[in-house]
């Protein structure tokens with residue numbers, strides 16, 4: 001089978017098939033072919049034009065408020081609609097809500113639901129790999145804009161299952177009529193509202209239309225860039241997603257992105273009440289209004305397990321870096337007599353829990369004083385050390401491991417055993 | 433031996449020996465005997481008198497500055513002198529520095545070095561027990577003032593080794609001449625400086641003397657109260673000591689008290705450069721001036737070990753509270769054929785790593801979609817789950833344990849083994 005397929009592909013490999021432009025090097029002669037001119041127009045050129053016109057267009061208070069409101073509406077179209085409803089099915093929207101989200105989401109000018117969700121599922125499934133359409137490993141700017149502004153080989157992007165979207169009539173309709181939706185919801189509708197409402201067609205077009213598009217785009221693009229670059233990783237640090245309040249503020253609550261990549265089908269991004277996640281509040285409100293149902297949520301138990309394991313990972317890393325003394329199995333074995341002998345001859349040896357410690361360098365530093373520690377020399381000080389005289393702190397226990405020099409044959413009960421033997425009691429002699 | 437000593441003590445126990453006042457109940461007729469009137473005078477009455485006089489004493493700028501300076505000097509007498517030098521021997525002071533510290537420490541009016549250090553050593557050795565002279569377990573107010581204001585049975589307080597202090601001539605001299613030292617350094621000296629310096633004898637007496645004593649006392653008493661009550665426990669939470677910046681600000685840097693109880697002979701209380709520990713800075717400066725040496729310091733490795741273990745303890749507590757699914761040893765064993773049979777009959781069973789999971793309730797919630805998870809039903813999906821199709825997150829691995837229903841006899845390699853058997857390969861039949 002393997003041989004067969006390689007035979008089949010070999011003529012293909014040798015034939016000079018057309019290499020996709022994205023896989024060719026950028027040169028002085030082909031650079032313009034690398035650029036996605038449509039996207040450059042939508043993302044860069046139009047905002048510049050809008051900025052130019054805004055200098056000649058007075059901004060009325062009503063139009064300003066409308067622009068901000070429409071900014072939030074179209075933002076929710078992306079976050080609550082495109083992202084949490086369609087890409088992740090984290091809740092179910094009723095038809096009226098779907099139509100609303102598909103409309104205002106279209107007004108954000110970020111592609112159709114179908115196209116956006118396909119790419120986004122690939123982003124989750126292949127995060128940080130070459131199959132991730134906006135992998136941050138290719139640079140922050142690439143993940144923010146570059147992937148749209150430069151042409152991409154569509155074959156590179158990981159495949160995902162979007163059969164559910166193909167069965168969703170709202171998604172299919174929006175995809176088919178995408179150009180109409182974009183022009184109407186992106187530009188005409190905001191102009192109409194301002195025009196029919198208070199006669200400011202031009203202001204509505206420039207501020208609630210063009211410039212608002214720019215802000216919504218840049219804000220939501222941050223989910224692909226900033227959210228993979230800035231902040232903490234409380235649930236998993238193997239990949240790039242991160243949690244940060246700044247990202248959340250910019251992206252209507254999509255800033256708890258480490259959580260989100262771990263629990264993508266949770267309708268929440270922020271799990272604490274004090275974190276900023278207006279998209280979650282929006283979805284919750286829709287539920288109260290009967291417009292959304294089946295809000296999915298991972299159990300707190302599962303979330304806490306994830307957090308715990310990540311913290312454990314961090315601790316284990318620290319633990320591995322620290323010095324825990326010579327391993328017991330690498331220490332020489334010493335007879336209790338020899339230990340006593342050496343201690344009598346002036347070596348400051350103390351046995352604790354079957355391990356011989358040379359305390360010479362520590363005696364003068366002992367926080368409990370010289371007399372105390374000296375009283376343990378040549379003895380099995382296990383009981384003294386563990387509360388008999390003083391119940392030493394954790395720090396003291398740790399410190400001990402620095403001074404290990406040997407282990408006692410027979411372990412820490414050796415003294416009791418010797419004692420019993422001397423008294424001719426019935427003790428089995430342990431020899432090995 | 434044991435029998436002998438109990439015989440000796442028995443007449444003593446039965447004889448009606450005088451019970452110490454502290455061990456008697458407080459009543460309307462004996463309450464005044466419970467009060468330590470000397471300490472009430474030193475700690476409560478004198479400050480009130482000072483406050484009264486201050487209303488009739490103008491406060492000059494020079495005197496105010498002098499009072500603050502002398503506040504710091506006498507404060508360091510306690511923190512750098514009494515506490516870190518004598519009680520804990522965390523560094524060695526030269527004779528001139530010792531004399532300075534014994535003098536200004538006396539000016540703080542908190543008892544002699546010898547008395548203070550003995551109690552403080554008992555406090556460390558018997559922290560939070562009845563033998564602790566100022567155990568916070570008896571109440572915040574008790575640990576702050578109560579233990580001085582009310583009479584204590586001296587026999588109750590734990591015994592400690594102060595042989596080193598009895599050999600220190602400065603300590604012995606200060607103890608013998610304590611009353612002289614207190615009156616001179618506490619009241620006369622501050623009055624003299626202000627009087628001879630700028631003619632303000634009365635101001636020096638009231639502000640740099642009486643009122644300054646009150647502030648220094650209350651501030652340093654906080655080490656016994658606030659430092660055992662407010663803040664975090666990064667090194668050990670079995671006892672009461674805590675770390676808090678507020679305590680540090682009030683006590684010239686003695687606020688990192690959880691660290692201090694764990695590493696009492698470290699000349700530092702704060703280990704980070706950005707934490708407030710002026711006493712540490714003072715000692716360090718003395719070292720630069722050649723007035724102090726042998727500054728003791730625990731290795732960072734030891735400190736980090738302590739911090740790590742405390743964090744581990746916290747994690748282990750959380751871990752114990754969480755639900756980790758049914759233990760593998762409590763699951764029934766299932767033949768692979770039976771597993772396949774049940775799956776064919778409509779039960780959504782999936783095997784991962786030798787464990788059978790019933791995914792019925794989860795299929796509709798699967799973030800990777802229904803199709804994907806359905807493709808694993810009736811199969812050993814270990815490879816699929818672990819990267820073959822999708823490399824699942826940590827959260828997904830955790831989630832699995834919720835759905836455990838059985839373990840496969842022979843474990844997860846059973847399919848490969850069956851396959852090989854069908855193909856009549858040489859595989860040993862494992863039966864048990």
Ligand code: HEM
Nearest residue numbers: 350367368372373376384389390392393396399553556557
């Ligand atoms: C054998 C190695 C020893 C080490 C590494 C060691 C270490 C320490 C350390 C780090 C402390 C500081 C406070 C604490 O941990 O709670 C301490 C305090 C103390 N140690 Fe040890 N110690 C040793 C042996 C002994 C022995 C044999 C005795 C008594 C027979 C003893 C008696 C004390 C006492 C009474 C204190 C309390 C001092 C105070 O807080 O004022 N130590 N020791």
Ligand code: HEM
Nearest residue numbers: 121124125782799800804805808816821822824825828831
């Ligand atoms: C057997 C129990 C299963 C559980 C508990 C489970 C759980 C999960 C969870 C929690 C996620 C969210 C993202 C992540 O963890 O990285 C996920 C995503 C995914 N799962 Fe599963 N899964 C199971 C089985 C399967 C199987 C058998 C397949 C494929 C044959 C599969 C394919 C996928 C894919 C492709 C994704 C990525 C979806 C995306 O992010 O867009 N899963 N799964």
Ligand SMILES: [Fe+2]
Nearest residue numbers: 223224241257
């Ligand atoms: Fe992401």
Ligand SMILES: [Fe+2]
Nearest residue numbers: 120124260264
């Ligand atoms: Fe997502």
Ligand SMILES: [Fe+2]
Nearest residue numbers: 655656673689
């Ligand atoms: Fe303390």
Ligand SMILES: [Fe+2]
Nearest residue numbers: 515556692696
């Ligand atoms: Fe202390």
